[in-house]
Amino acid sequence: MKPVRVEISYKTIVFSVVFLLSLLVIWELRAILLTFFVCFIFMEALNPTITKLEKFKIPRALAILLIYTILIAIIGFAVAGIVPVIAEQSTGLIKTLPQTISNIKLFGYTAADFNNQFKILETIPSEIAQLTFSLFSNIFSALVVLVITFYLLMERKNIHHYSLPFFGKTGNDKFLEVIQNLETRLGSWIIAELILMTVVGLLCYFGFLIIGLPYAAPLAVIAGILEIIPSIGPTASAAIAVLVGLSVSPITAILALVVGIIVQQLENNLIVPKVMRETVGLNPLVTILVITSGARLAGIIGAILAIPIFITGQVIFKTLYPLSLPNRK
Numbered sequence: 234m235k236p237v238r239v240e241i242s243y244k245t246i247v248f249s250v251v252f253l254l255s256l257l258v259i260w261e262l263r264a265i266l267l268t269f270f271v272c273f274i275f276m277e278a279l280n281p282t283i284t285k286l287e288k289f290k291i292p293r294a295l296a297i298l299l300i301y302t303i304l305i306a307i308i309g310f311a312v313a314g315i316v317p318v319i320a321e322q323s324t325g326l327i328k329t330l331p332q333t334i335s336n337i338k339l340f341g342y343t344a345a346d347f348n349n350q351f352k353i354l355e356t357i358p359s360e361i362a363q364l365t366f367s368l369f370s371n372i373f374s375a376l377v378v379l380v381i382t383f384y385l386l387m388e389r390k391n392i393h394h395y396s397l398p399f400f401g402k403t404g405n406d407k408f409l410e411v412i413q414n415l416e417t418r419l420g421s422w423i424i425a426e427l428i429l430m431t432v433v434g435l436l437c438y439f440g441f442l443i444i445g446l447p448y449a450a451p452l453a454v455i456a457g458i459l460e461i462i463p464s465i466g467p468t469a470s471a472a473i474a475v476l477v478g479l480s481v482s483p484i485t486a487i488l489a490l491v492v493g494i495i496v497q498q499l500e501n502n503l504i505v506p507k508v509m510r511e512t513v514g515l516n517p518l519v520t521i522l523v524i525t526s527g528a529r530l531a532g533i534i535g536a537i538l539a540i541p542i543f544i545t546g547q548v549i550f551k552t553l554y555p556l557s558l559p560n561r562k
Contacts, residue, residue: 274419274541410552411552440492455473460500475490515543
């Protein structure tokens with residue numbers, strides 16, 4: 234039997250080395266690429282509104298600054314109105330929650346008995362706290378995102394001039410089609426998430442007020458924020474509400490659980506299908522699988538960005554490789 238001789242050309246070696254080096258560069262620049270991707274999402278979400286304002290003879294730069302001013306004012310007024318209440322109630326919540334958890338007994342067992350079984354839950358509050366701190370406390374990063382998004386919006390109309398030398402005439406048409414489709418899908422995702430977070434937060438707030446649950450404002454804000462992680466977030470916020478309810482009475486805890494179940498049912502059967510499926514076009518099962526995979530790979534950040542990353546990949550693939558069905562005679 235003759236030995237098999239395998240020859241590897243120098244082109245294959247060069248390609249392999251360049252490919253591995255490219256992966257290394259991408260990994261080292263992942264933070265910058267992630268920031269740029271977030272700015273790209275904001276750009277795609279805001280561009281349709283900017284384009285509409287331009288039709289009223291408003292310069293593009295002025296239209297962008299106008300939108301920025303409105304968004305910052307809305308956030309500022311909302312924070313100014315809700316932060317004092319949340320701060321006051323959150324202080325009491327932080328003080329009472331550990332004691333409440335330690336006093337909980339289930340079938341004769343205390344929370345300490347379940348410590349080893351629920352170790353995974355210990356990382357959730359810290360990750361949420363780190364995410365909240367990075368989003369709302371890092372002013373410099375927020376300014377960087379605003380500035381990059383501003384320049385992306387300014388150059389959005391000229392993108393075909395920049396892409397033409399790279400992709401050529403045929404490739405440029407495909408590239409512009411990808412950008413247009415991404416603008417529609419990602420913009421719809423941003424709007425859908427804001428609607429879901431607001432609706433879920435309000436439903437929880439009024440529900441908690443009706444049953445007399447303490448700390449209704451911070452618990453509702455937590456529910457609204459966690460809604461950015463569909464299916465997983467509402468379950469976590471309902472569990473926190475039940476723990477707070479146990480500090481009052483078992484009946485209050487049961488009522489808090491009922492409120493959480495009602496909100497989840499409304500979310501799963503009415504709100505999400507109407508908002509997410511019709512605007513973004515994602516199947517609920519696909520949504521759960523994508524979010525779970527993102528959380529597994531990159532934690533909370535991965536869970537949040539899993540959907541827009543999936544949408545981006547889906548749009549690129551469908552645009553470059555459209556499904557062609559055979560003609561039936």
